[in-house]
Every structure is written in C-alpha cells, then in structure tokens.
Amino acid sequence: MKEFQPKDWSEFIGNKKAVKLLKGAFNSGIRSIILYGPVGVGKTTAATLLAKESGALYFQMDGSRFSKSELDKILRFGNVLLFIDEISRLNRTAQHSLLIPIQEGRLVLIGASWENPWKMLIPPLRSRSVLIEFKPLSFSEMRELLDMLKEKMDIDVPDDVARILIRSADGDIRRLQNLIMLWHNTGMLDDTLAGGVSDKDEFYDVISAMIKSIRGSDPDAGVYYLMRFIEGGGSPEYVARRLVILASEDIGNADPRALQIATSAMYAVEHVGMPEALFFLVQAAVYLATAPKSNATLEIIKNTRELLEKYRTVEVPSHLINRKGSGYKYPHAYGGWVSQRYMPYGIEKTDLVVYKAGYEKKMRERLKIIRKEHESSGQSPHQDD
16 A cells, blocks of 8 residues: 555664665665565565665566566666565576676666575575565554554554554554554454464465375365465465475385476476466376375484484494405496495394385385395395305
8 A cells, every 4th residue: 555655764664673784785785685574574665765765766576577578678777776576486597687787787686575585596696695584573563553554544543453453463564554444444353353364374374284285195175275375475486395395205205206296396497487387386286196105204214313323423334435455245246236234333133214105115025035135145234244
C-alpha cells in the first residue's frame, strides 16, 4: 500500500543495524549488496529509500521475471542502481550476466530474498557481494509502526485490539498494514484474524508436508504441496535441493536412479529457471514418490558413528597404505576379488551397511556370493590374510 510507504528514513522502523550496514556498504563503493530475511521486514523499502537519498538512476526487477534483454535496456542509461527482488530465483546464467556490469562499474546491484541467498549465489557473484540480514520487527517496533499507521489513517485503535493485531502480524510490516485495514473497514477481529501465521512459517510448513508426502509414497499430495509452495512465492531452487536430500535420505540405493533424477532436476532448475523449472520439479517429485523407500543410508551413518566412538584412532592396516612393498593385493589381478583384510586390526566382524528394499536387496545378494567365497577359502574379510 503506497500510502503507507515511508517517505524518508525517519519513517522507517526496525532493522536499524541492517540499515546502517546498507548505507555504509553503499557509501564505501561496494557494488553488490544482498539483503535477506523474512517477507515484510522492509528490504524493498530500504533499497528504495537508499536510491532516493543517493539520487542514483534507480530500477526495480522481479527475480522471477528477470530477462537479459531488460537488463541490457537498463544498462543503456549508464551508471544505474538496480534492485532485484527475490534474487535467489535467478538461474546461474542470469547471475553471470550481472558480473561484467558490476565489475565495470556500470551497475550497482541490490538484491533481496526471503531465503538465505548465500547458498544460491554463484561463487563469482558471492565474492563481490556483501550480505546483510533483515529480521522481523520486535513487539515494540511493531507498536511504533502501529502508532504511525494510526496517525496516517487518523483512527484510534484500542490497546486490546492493538495487541492482537501486533501478535497476528508476527513481525511482518505488510501483514500489520493489511490487518489494520481489515479491522478498520470491517470492525471484525475474530479467531481467524488473531490466529494467523506468518508467510515464513507457512512456507516451511508446506515444504515439510511436501517432503513427508513424497516419503510416504503419495505423489498426488507431494505435487499439491510442491505447487502450493512455488505458487506461494517459494524458491524452486530450494525445492530442488530438498528433493536431492530426500532422494538419498529416504530412497538411497533402493533406487539409485532417484538421486540421478533429483540432481538432474536441480541442475535444470538452476540453468533454465522459471516457469519451465516447474516441469523438472514435478517430474522428479513424482518419480521420488513412487520409488521404493529405504532409510538405510541414515542407519549406515548412525552405525558407523557408533563404531567410530570406540575405534576412531586405530591404525590402518599396513597393506592398505600407499607405499612400496605394502603387500596389498590388487583385486583386478585376481579376477575382480581377492581375500584380504580391509577393516583395521582390532575391529571384529561388523555389519555397518544395511540393505532394506529395491536394488539394495540385489546388492545384498551380491555380497552373499562374495562372502560365500570368503568362507570357502577359510577366511573372513575382517581377518588377517
């Protein structure tokens, strides 16, 4: 709501430290500044006020609609200050297009994202950037903002109503503006209004539901939550990373293709971007949801950590050390397998790896064949050769 936008810094409430850092970085000549934090905490407003104060030629772009042709048009004006909202949505190619203008001094970039963009920025852009965090407003800051809104709207808000409005806004400036307008126009303040959740909370709830649905082999629910997250402004790159984690944590070697498909989707999302990125995400989500499930990898990590607590410093067998005359037997010289010890001496037979479902069962059968050969030769892989 433009009528509520601060006209100058005196009307800007909250994040005083972040604003000080923003001004300091800009005045010191840093040409790429990234603001991150939850929605509705003043990132865009701070960039706008900075541009107004500096007198720079100022442009705004939305990360989801970024195009190289629009950037080229903007750069024709000479030295410009460009604000990109949700910069984490830019794919790698789009980020690369910013590097030369920044390096040549033709562009000062201020980016904003509700997600920590440090994981999303390509290394060359990251090395040129200063990262500044904006945080949700405190209760006292929201009270100060509410008092300012009351003055601008020329209305009175009872203390009990004010407390409910502030709690419901949860540190989100825009939400407080919407809530006070709703209350002023309707006079209603019911349980729905008081029990609202912040956008950030809802995003994390939805992504959690997506992961649990895919883990539970429900592709319909998985796609529903995925689309709800993206359509609600969530980052496609964030979804892609979560799918990669799920592919290993919840499927693993039960279907080795799951990780390949998830990582391919993540690569495609980064290099193509929205709206086409949705195709890759949905395809990967459906595959992961219908793949056999196994958390064997998680159990393997747990088992190995427990073993390491007891045997963290035992010596590596001498024949496995890379030195001449160690006595190591090269398996390929023996047809692909040869009986010799691999575990450190002192650690008896230990089954760290578990096999639960899908392709893991085939892996277990293969090991059974190998171990039978060990037994027939009278030796164990955990015994001395």
